[in-house]
Amino acid sequence: MILEAAILKVKPESSSDFESGFRGASRLLAEAPGYIGHELHKCVERADQYLLLVRWNSISDPIAGFRKSEAYRTWQELLSPWCETETSGEHYVEIRT
């Protein structure tokens, strides 16, 4: 299992529109091959910052799959009016602790 983590910076005063837009766009993510689940979190300290966590079956699902798909281009187009950063992030494997 791979965790993708992205810090999303939204334009000032755009939080509400971004959250509505994200709800509409999130089905594109949920339909991607290898998608397990996602969480969107809003930062307490920085009003315009979000943390998107997406769980995938394997590293190839987001990198060779979703990011190269037509669905990803649509996803970016839907969110770009409010986002100041790319909506894809870094990838992690869990360490047992």
Added chain:
Amino acid sequence: MILEAAILKVKPESSSDFESGFRGASRLLAEAPGYIGHELHKCVERADQYLLLVRWNSISDPIAGFRKSEAYRTWQELLSPWCETETSGEHYVEIRT
């Protein structure tokens, strides 16, 4: 529920020692009031980077509680030999999407 997310940068070639040290220190976190659970993830793209996610009952648990405790000072001392960054991060609330 509050999610604390911290990007931890460890010193070069220190991953294995850091992971062992983290296992020893993690009980300090797990015993903190308001602690729900944690995950440690190792970055695929950057060998010396980790993402620590800690779930707390409320924002006051990490900020007014753990961070001001003796346990937190011990936690920092245990991890500082390998970490190049502080081991506390930003706080987030989940948005329903």
